[in-house]
Amino acid sequence: MNILEAIKERRSVRSFDGKALSEAVRNELLAFAAGVYNPFGGHFSIRLKSFNLKNGYKPNTYGIIKDANDFFLIGMADEEATALATGFCFEQVVLKAWQLGLGTCWIAATFKGTDFDNGESWPDGETLKIICPVGQAAKKSLMERITRFSLGSRNRKPFSDLFFTDSFKQPLSPNSSFGEALEMLRLAPSSTNSQPWRVLTDNDTVHFYYLPKSRLSVLDTGIGICHFYETEKYYGHTGAFYTLSTPPAVHDKWKYLVSYRRRNTNI
Ligand SMILES: Cc1cc2nc3c(=O)[nH]c(=O)nc-3n(C[C@H](O)[C@H](O)[C@H](O)COP(=O)(O)O)c2cc1C
Structure with missing residues (x-):
């Protein structure tokens, strides 16, 4: 498998x-x-x-x-x-x-x-x-x-509610170059199925944010980023993680966590 x-x-x-x-x-x-x-x-x-x-x-x-x-x-x-x-x-x-x-x-x-x-x-x-x-x-x-029923464990939020481009102005297309890796992130498990992860893409870069819902929101986002990175690795795209001191875009509810830049990009 x-x-x-x-x-x-x-x-x-x-x-x-x-x-x-x-x-x-x-x-x-x-x-x-x-x-x-x-x-x-x-x-x-x-x-x-x-x-x-x-x-x-x-x-x-x-x-x-x-x-x-x-x-x-x-x-x-x-x-x-x-x-x-x-x-x-x-x-x-x-x-x-x-x-x-x-x-x-x-x-x-x-x-x-x-x-x-x-x-x-x-x-x-x-x-x-x-x-x-x-x-x-x-x-x-x-x-x-x-x-499982009470947590709604089988359900996940729609792609368009989680992943954005252009300073959060536009939902990201699932057909974009990061589409599959982000789809795999979307399927990740999270505490109470809260799915706190949010993403902003900018060409070959992905900025990860989270909605602070509980003491586990950052850990949950780490789980999602694992799915994202495993998919990047699977397709030979592995890039590097880094943290910006000033977030690339500010959102009233979401907190910036970390960024990722793809190395072998065909964008
Ligand atoms: C960090 C974390 C903590 C969790 N804590 C509990 C828990 O205390 N009790 C529980 O029954 N499930 C717990 N879960 C499981 C989640 O409820 C489950 O991952 C979510 O409902 C999605 O279902 P799935 O994993 O079957 O896809 C936890 C999951 C994560 C990621």
Whole structure:
């Protein structure tokens, strides 16, 4: 399965088959997580913890996650660069897991921290902020179906509401040179499916903005930028990220985050 297929097919999985990951798969995921591309720096740690379900212990996710034995734990510092980097980097792991036939679900709210943090110690400034079950998907539980329905998880905002050109005056055409990469961004997961990402393009450059909806909006935007960048990479367009001290255009609701310039451009 190529990365675009993984982006299109992925969904959050909340019901699992109860089996532990094999040693080989654990090692593959851990090696992949250690080598993800990170252009944003920040301070975060990704761990993979096994809970021995067979012994009857289930960490508390308030009924949201069913029968997951293995969970990623993510410790993060409270910084904008960290939020952006964590979203960008861990989404690479989520997509890799999907390519390996494994389901995941980013979880920032519906978990009891002490159940997961027990015995962990994090580098200075980092605390456990995200967990993510990983394993073989089982048939969706009733709770999973209700959760997905109430979050509107299958829905995404239209392309024309998110992506713009000409100082936000014009919606971007999906047929523009960044059309496919931005379409892949549009499909990304976000907390409460909030889709806070907004984009302004200018020839070979994309400026990423976000709508500050919650404490997770920057992290969510990092996830979307991961989908965008994976698509650029797939087509051999990889460019560079940089931050402008003065945003290219000001918008009353959206905050500027970072810019990207394509290198091998045919625009
Ligand atoms: C940063 C982040 C935090 C999330 N936190 C939770 C959570 O606490 N509980 C939950 O059930 N789902 C959580 N989700 C999953 C979202 O609800 C889900 O990604 C969204 O509804 C879109 O559905 P999809 O992932 O199936 O495409 C989170 C997703 C992200 C990206």
